[in-house]
Amino acid sequence: MMSSSYSCRAGAQSVAPKYERSANSAQRVKNVYKETTVSPQWLAHRSFFWYRRDVGPGQFSFVSVDAEQAVRRPAFNHERLAKALNDHGVEAHANEFPFTWIDPSSDGEFVKFRIGEKKWQFRGNGPLTEYDGEINEETLKPMRKERPSDLTNKSTVITFLNRTKGPISLFWIDWDGTPKHYVTVEAGQSNMRETYTGHVWRVMNSETEKAIASFIAGDSDSIAVIEEGMTSVTEAIEESTEERSRQPYRPRLRTESSGTQQQPLQAFVRDYNVWVRDADGQETQLSTSGTEENPFDDKIYRSPDGRFAVAYQYTPEQDHTVYQVESSPKDQIQPRSKHFQYLKPGDRVRIDRPKMFDLAAKKEVATDDSLFQNPFKIEDMGWSTDGKEYWFLYNQRGHQVLRIIGMDTQGGVRSIIEETSKTFIDYSQKVFSYEIRDSNELIWASERDGWNHLYLFDFKTGKMKNRITEGEWIMRSVERVDEEKKQIWFRAFGVVMGQDPYYAQLVRVNFDGSGFTMLTEGDGTHTWKWSPDWKYLIDTWSRVDLAPQTVLRDAETAKEITVLEEGTLEKLLEAGWTAAERFAAPGRDGETMIYGIIIRPSEFDASKKYPVIEQIYAGPQDFFVPKAFSTLIKQHELAELGFVVVQIDGTGTNWRSKAFHDRCYKNLKDAGLPDRIAWMTAASESRPWMDMNRVGIYGSSAGGQSAMSALIWHGDFYKAAVADCGCHDNRMDKLWWNEQWMGWPVDQSYEDSSTVLHAGKLRGALMLIVGELDTNVDPASTMQVVNALNEAGKDYDLLFIPGGGHCVGSSSQYAVRRQRDFLVRHLMGVEPPQKNGG
Numbered sequence: 001m002m003s004s005s006y007s008c009r010a011g012a013q014s015v016a017p018k019y020e021r022s023a024n025s026a027q028r029v030k031n032v033y034k035e036t037t038v039s040p041q042w043l044a045h046r047s048f049f050w051y052r053r054d055v056g057p058g059q060f061s062f063v064s065v066d067a068e069q070a071v072r073r074p075a076f077n078h079e080r081l082a083k084a085l086n087d088h089g090v091e092a093h094a095n096e097f098p099f100t101w102i103d104p105s106s107d108g109e110f111v112k113f114r115i116g117e118k119k120w121q122f123r124g125n126g127p128l129t130e131y132d133g134e135i136n137e138e139t140l141k142p143m144r145k146e147r148p149s150d151l152t153n154k155s156t157v158i159t160f161l162n163r164t165k166g167p168i169s170l171f172w173i174d175w176d177g178t179p180k181h182y183v184t185v186e187a188g189q190s191n192m193r194e195t196y197t198g199h200v201w202r203v204m205n206s207e208t209e210k211a212i213a214s215f216i217a218g219d220s221d222s223i224a225v226i227e228e229g230m231t232s233v234t235e236a237i238e239e240s241t242e243e244r245s246r247q248p249y250r251p252r253l254r255t256e257s258s259g260t261q262q263q264p265l266q267a268f269v270r271d272y273n274v275w276v277r278d279a280d281g282q283e284t285q286l287s288t289s290g291t292e293e294n295p296f297d298d299k300i301y302r303s304p305d306g307r308f309a310v311a312y313q314y315t316p317e318q319d320h321t322v323y324q325v326e327s328s329p330k331d332q333i334q335p336r337s338k339h340f341q342y343l344k345p346g347d348r349v350r351i352d353r354p355k356m357f358d359l360a361a362k363k364e365v366a367t368d369d370s371l372f373q374n375p376f377k378i379e380d381m382g383w384s385t386d387g388k389e390y391w392f393l394y395n396q397r398g399h400q401v402l403r404i405i406g407m408d409t410q411g412g413v414r415s416i417i418e419e420t421s422k423t424f425i426d427y428s429q430k431v432f433s434y435e436i437r438d439s440n441e442l443i444w445a446s447e448r449d450g451w452n453h454l455y456l457f458d459f460k461t462g463k464m465k466n467r468i469t470e471g472e473w474i475m476r477s478v479e480r481v482d483e484e485k486k487q488i489w490f491r492a493f494g495v496v497m498g499q500d501p502y503y504a505q506l507v508r509v510n511f512d513g514s515g516f517t518m519l520t521e522g523d524g525t526h527t528w529k530w531s532p533d534w535k536y537l538i539d540t541w542s543r544v545d546l547a548p549q550t551v552l553r554d555a556e557t558a559k560e561i562t563v564l565e566e567g568t569l570e571k572l573l574e575a576g577w578t579a580a581e582r583f584a585a586p587g588r589d590g591e592t593m594i595y596g597i598i599i600r601p602s603e604f605d606a607s608k609k610y611p612v613i614e615q616i617y618a619g620p621q622d623f624f625v626p627k628a629f630s631t632l633i634k635q636h637e638l639a640e641l642g643f644v645v646v647q648i649d650g651t652g653t654n655w656r657s658k659a660f661h662d663r664c665y666k667n668l669k670d671a672g673l674p675d676r677i678a679w680m681t682a683a684s685e686s687r688p689w690m691d692m693n694r695v696g697i698y699g700s701s702a703g704g705q706s707a708m709s710a711l712i713w714h715g716d717f718y719k720a721a722v723a724d725c726g727c728h729d730n731r732m733d734k735l736w737w738n739e740q741w742m743g744w745p746v747d748q749s750y751e752d753s754s755t756v757l758h759a760g761k762l763r764g765a766l767m768l769i770v771g772e773l774d775t776n777v778d779p780a781s782t783m784q785v786v787n788a789l790n791e792a793g794k795d796y797d798l799l800f801i802p803g804g805g806h807c808v809g810s811s812s813q814y815a816v817r818r819q820r821d822f823l824v825r826h827l828m829g830v831e832p833p834q835k836n837g838g
Contacts, residue, residue, distance in 0.1 A: 015641065015824060016833050021288040021602065022640035022820075025577075026633045033055060035509055037194050038540065038550045038564050039157040040065075042532050043137070043363075046106045049531070050075050052192065053565070059095040062102055062111075063564075066599060067536045070561045075104055076111045084128035090115060100159060100225055103136045116163070116188060139827070140224045142213035143200070148177040150198030158201065159223045161190045168226055173201065173214070176776040178805045236449040263306035265359040269296050269732070274311045276359045284362045287355070289313065297352075301380055303387040305806050307360045308409045310390045310502060312378070312551055318348040320777055326837055328802040331817040340775060342678065343735040346746040352378040354392055356407055361435065365411045372405055376427075376739070385437050391416070393433070398744040399424045402431070404442075416462040419446055422445075423665040426452075429621055429654060429742050435459065436483050443488065445470065445475065449656045454478075454488065456511055466515050474655050476504065482535070486511040488520070493655050500595055501656060502584070502627050502649070506537070519558040522549060524629040530555065538564065542629035544597055545569075545581040576602040578639075580632060585682035587651060587675030592660065593680045596648035596671075597624050598687075599632065601639045605724030610644045611665040611694035611827035616710075617703035618671040620664040620741045623649045623656075634810070637708070641824055644690055646683075650675035664741050666749035668730060669713065671706035694827045698722035698819060700807040705730075708755045708766065715763025721827040723785075725770040725777050729754040732781040756781075759788035765826040769815055771804025775828035797822060 015797040031410025034056055047068040054060045062075035070334055078094045078182040081654060085092040093096060103112040110123040112135050121131040124790045133394015140158065149172070162168050162185045170191065171179035179202055185191045193201070195217045215224045223351040231301035262731045263629045272290035275282045290296045294315055301310040312767065320553055339388055343349065352375060372378065372394040381404065383393040389406045395400070402419040406412075425831040428450050432445035442459045445452060453475050469475050473494035480489040487507035489508050495500030495518070520526040524541035531537075537555040547567025551560050569579060580597040587594040601610070618622045625647045639645045652664035663670060684690040697718050701709040710718040727733035730742050731750050733743040751757055762818040766789075789796050799818050801808045809815045821832040 005120060005508070015828070015830055018601075018641045019833055020064060022637045026600075029572065029577055029631045029633060029636075030524065030573045030787065030813075031575075032575045034059075035548060035551075035567065035629075037157060037192070037548075038572050039159075039192065039194075040531075040537055040538055041104050043837065047531070047536065048106050050102060050104055052100060053256050053383055055095050056516050058185070059093055060097075064104060064108055064561070067531070067561060072552075072562050072564060073108075074158070075102060075108070076122060077174050080124075081128065083123050083539075084122065087352040088128060096189065100192070107413065107770070109160075136224050137225065140215045140222045142230065143216055143247070143537075146173065146200060146202060146214040148175050148194075149173050149200045151175055152196050152198045156197050156217050156219065156222075157194050158217055159190055160185055160201075160203065161191055161193045161223055161225045162187055163225060163227050164205075164212075165228060168212065169204040169206045171202040172201075173202055174806075176806055178775070179526070187730045198378075211680070211693075216417070261303070265304065265306055265355065266309070267300045267309045267359055269298050269311070271298060273519060274300075274309075274355075274357055276357075276362055281822075284358050286359075286362060286364055287313075296355075300410060302389060303382070303383050303409070304385070304391070305387045307358065308365075308387065309357045309359055310354050310407065311357065312765075313353045314353065315348070315351040317343060317350045320347050322780075323774075324773055324775075326773055326803065330803075338773070342775075342778065343743070343752065344733065344778075345735050346732050346734055347672065349376060349735065351375060354378065354407060356390070356409065356411065358409070360830070364371075365409065367407055367411045368413050371403060371413055371415055381433070383788075389684075393431075395425075395427050397739075399427050399740055400743075402427065403424075404433070405476060414462075416459065417444060417457055419448065420446075423662045423741065424740060426654070426740075428736065432478055434481055436476065437480075438483065439684060441465070441511075441701070443478075443481065445478075448513070450658045452476075452658075455491070466513055468509060468511060469516075470513075473501070476655065479506070480530075487515070496523075500525075500543075500627065501593075502586075502595065502623055502625070503629075503794075506539075512825050517558065518708075519553065521556065521558070521560075524549070528626070531714055536561070542567070544626055544632070546628060547629050553715060567629070572666045576630065578604065578635065578777070580604055580626070580635075583679075583683050585679045587678050592651065592675075593674045594648060594650060596679055596682050598683060598690075599635050599639045599645040601642060601644075604634075604689075606689050608689060609691040609694075610642060610689055611696065612684075612690050612692070613643045613645050613696045613698065613823060613827070614676060614680070615645060615647050616671070616704075616706045617701070618650060618653055618664075618668075618695055618699075618706045619702040619737075620652055620654055620668075621737075623653045625649045638820060638823075641820060642828060643696075643823070646680065648672075648679050650678045650679075651820070666741075666743055666747075666754065668702070668705065668738075669709045669753035669755075671709055673706070673710055677714065692717075694719060694825050696720040696722075696823050697822070698724070698809075700724040700726075700809050702727055704728070704769075705755060706810075708762075708768075709753075711764045711766055712758050714756055715761075718764060720765040720767075720823060722769065722809065722822060723765045723782075724815070724819075725771060725779070725806055726755070726768075726782060726785070727777045728781045728785045731755045732778050732784070734776070756784045756788045759785060759794065760792035762789065762794050762796075765822070766794075767796075767799065767819060767822045769799045769801070769809040769819065771801045771806065771808035773803055774806045776806035 005140040034054040036053050038051050050064045052060050065072045066073040081553045082094045098115050099113045119131040121253050122128045144345040167186050169184050170182050199217045200718050203213045213230050213830045237634040252324045266277040272295035274287045275285050285530050297312040321339050324338045330417050376395045380391040382467045389408045393405045394405050400421050404417040406414050406416050434443040440459045442457045444455050456465045478490045492505050492507045500804045506519040511520040520539050522541040524543040528540040529538040539553050540550040548568050550565040552562050584593050585593045635645045651660050652672045686690050697707045697710045704723035707721040708723040711721045730738040772780050824832045
């Protein structure tokens with residue numbers, strides 16, 4: 001016993017310095033690196049903007065740019081203003097000002113700003129004076145009611161300015177409605193958050209822990225001012241079906257639906273049926289089929305002339321209640337129960353049936369529903385300009401048929417455009433349509449040739465006029481459509497041969513497919529911001545091994561006007577940080593290239609062997625290996641413990657070819673694991689320090705399912721796994737996500753992919769983590785795995801977090817420490833430092 005105890009203590013002592021380096025790695029990076037995000041604040045009607053440039057921890061300067069003259073310069077004399085402020089009793093330094101927002105004149109002669117409640121004006125060659133006029137601050141208005149964030153990919157920036165007397169805390173509201181703390185902002189200070197359009201942020205009083213306000217990010221950069229006396233947020237997120245089972249946000253550039261109700265004939269719903277009220281106030285019931293179980297929706301879609309209307313009769317979705325017990329509430333001793341609506345695969349979804357009504361004739365027009373009998377969802381697309389036909393998008397349950405359907409006022413129903421697939425149509429991510437009303441044309445996205453591309457259709461006949469884009473690359477998303485110039489701007493993946501196929505570039509093309517023009521340049525993944533008049537483009541690109549580079553471009557010619565920022569990794573590397581290494585190798589078929597990254601510890605020694613840990617998330621909705629530059633702190637913290645950390649995108653993930661994506665169909669257990677194994681094996685052949693006999697894996701949500709799958713079906717390769725909040729049986733998870741990839745109706749494939757039903761095949765060391773109050777993935781899914789492992793007599797670790805939500809394995813510092821200890825114990829063979837003494 002003494003020998004064993006001594007051995008454990010010796011092991012803990014040997015890894016203790018690694019734990020210390022891991023714990024300090026984030027601070028080391030923070031001390032030396034601050035990425036400057038060019039967040040332009042354009043002056044109205046001018047080719048002039050300014051931005052705040054971070055130059056170090058707590059330090060920043062202001063830069064002004066005249067795009068027309070190709071001039072970049074300081075927005076004012078920082079040293080002179082700092083001195084002037086100090087002369088007025090306001091402490092300031094050249095790169096440390098007590099304000100974060102300025103209002104410069106378009107000629108650069110003076111700048112206005114606010115410090116607390118006092119406003120100032122400073123002239124470059126003149127005095128600093130108090131100012132009593134208006135300051136242009138493009139402020140966000142608080143939301144009337146908080147809701148979950150939208151899932152979008154358009155980046156923007158919110159600057160939070162704390163004008164209260166105490167500290168505030170910023171929480172990002174995720175897609176499930178769960179708040180996640182990011183930062184605390186002291187009184188009088190500000191914090192600039194890079195976020196995405198449609199993302200929601202909650203501001204809390206740090207001392208009272210009460211909500212102050214919530215804000216939603218818009219298309220352009222903005223400022224959110226937090227003032228004393230702001231009305232607290234009192235309305236919590238409703239636990240509604242729409243929020244719990246909704247698909248990710250998919251923007252449509254334009255839809256036109258209901259006609260105006262300011263017409264003589266008023267359509268409305270009463271007692272579950274459609275009625276019409278004429279100019280004299282006489283009311284007539286138009287339908288009789290509506291019942292409590294099968295009512296008409298209150299929303300009425302009127303034709304442009306007001307004579308006809310379409311109303312949706314529907315069968316409500318079934319009730320499926322998930323129950324939870326909160327064992328340890330913060331505000332009481334006794335547990336409390338919670339419940340919410342949560343549809344699971346195979347449940348009845350809401351079934352809509354559009355019906356046509358002739359309001360003038362006061363009757364329902366008979367229509368045939370054979371083209372849309374089994375909807376997963378029906379979406380309004382509006383009326384034709386002449387008011388003769390109503391359009392809607394029909395996605396058939398099972399995601400193998402997608403139609404734009406036209407219903408004319410005489411009762412005729414036709415399929416205008418139709419997509420079919422033997423596997424699935426990527427409804428949640430790739431559906432895009434844009435109607436050009438003046439020419440009766442439609443821009444449509446499709447994977448019909450095996451790659452996601454744009455097509456131009458005659459909307460009257462439904463015939464394809466021409467392809468707009470083509471090639472072995474991906475049209476990721478449409479940025480802008482100019483109907484007058486007949487041009488489209490879109491984000492493309494893989495369009496530059498020889499580069500990583502996941503790198504984003506901005507492309508312009510004409511409606512007829514001609515004029516294909518790359519507007520971004522540089523070997524990396526690009527993001528961009530437009531000037532308000534679309535004349536200029538701020539282009540930023542980076543890689544995991546290249547700090548962001550930002551230039552100003554002419555949006556028409558793509559010509560570089562001036563360099564704005566040139567990031568460097570010098571200080572990071574001097575601090576011991578190691579850049580991720582990019583690596584690509586063929587997957588299981590020996591041909592398809594698989595891409596990933598490799599992260600080494602700072603005290604790397606090529607003569608040693610290191611256990612390898614894969615961070616996995618293989619959800620088919622996206623790809624997940626980082627492409628843009630990031631310090632990847634969490635991965636580095638793990639690597640500092642003495643691991644080589646890898647991330648890989650195998651087949652079955654999104655944004656490559658349709659065939660690449662189809663690997664996931666009815667096969668989520670696959671998770672691209674054979675590709676990942678082939679990739680790691682290939683990497684180790686030229687990197688003998690990667691120990692293929694000590695490979696671990698960890699993941700959350702779908703990644704938790706994949707991590708456990710690795711031990712069940714590939715336990716000869718993976719030796720240890722951490723599965724956090726896994727959707728271990730897809731019949732237990734949310735309906736929309738699982739039916740999108742696993743299909744409908746629920747069949748044997750669901751059982752084949754269940755880690756619950758195959759738990760007896762487990763090999764290696766497994767750690768399960770689950771949050772008690774996970775509302776994204778039912779926590780019962782993990783507990784069913786526990787039950788199956790018990791029945792199979794298997795050994796495992798279980799970490800249950802009272803009050804924990806989704807992905808608690810990464811949000812709880814305790815859970816993070818426990819899973820790292822688990823991996824150290826099972827892949828290094830030593831005991832981590834003990835926290836209980838003894």
